[in-house]
Amino acid sequence: MADEFKSSDFIDRDYFEPQNPPTGTGSPGISSSPPPSREELEARAADVQQEIEKLRRAQEELERKKGALEETRRRRVEWETSKKELIHGLTRALGLLEKAEFNARQEAEQMAKALTGLRDALSKVQSINEESWTKDNFEIELTRALAVVENARQEWNSARLKFPIIDASLEKEQTQQQLTQSGFKVPDFYELLKIGFAISLPLIIIILIAVIVILVKR
DSSP states (O other), rough: GGGGOOOOGGHHHHHHHHOOOOOOOOOOTTOOOOOOOOHHHHHHHHHHHHHHHHHHHHHHHHHHHHHHHHHHHHHHHHHHHHHHHHHHHHHHHHHHHHHHHHHHHHHHHHHHHHHHHHHHHHHHHTTOOGGGTTTHHHHHHHHHHHHHHHHHHHHHHHHHHHHHHHHHHHHHHHHHHHHHHHOOOOOOOHHHHHHHHHHHHOOOOOOOHHHHHHHHOO
């Protein structure tokens, strides 16, 4: 009966037999995570690419906003510069035109007074009727006529001083009359053109001959 039991039956083999160490580089008793698979790497790369695209779109949006702000700033500067220039220019133009308008109004008022005086003087001179003079009233009418003429002359001289156009027109008429009386006629534009062409014709012919000679020698 004792032979049926061996001493080895009561030995704890797990205690005496060395246990196999765990595989991997982890600590004993702690299992390490396996390396990422190809699918996981591709998924991570796709996530990173999406993040890059998102950042790129964000950068493009910021660049667009920056460009819009730069354009707004440029237009703002243009507005401020144009406003300043226009205010200065318009103010100056208004001042000059107001002064010119005031002077023109004064000149127009003076011209209207001069016109009234000249018309009145002309009417008085033309109203003198020498045929109504007689031996009895000759001295009186002559004195009255001379007074009218003197007043008209003063009115005329006053207008000539105020408005130089009167003398300028008068001098032009007198010059034209003197030239007409002396037999000299002022040539018009076409006559002056003919005279100029006639004077320049010999020079033109000489230049043409010189050009022809040069071309023949070549």
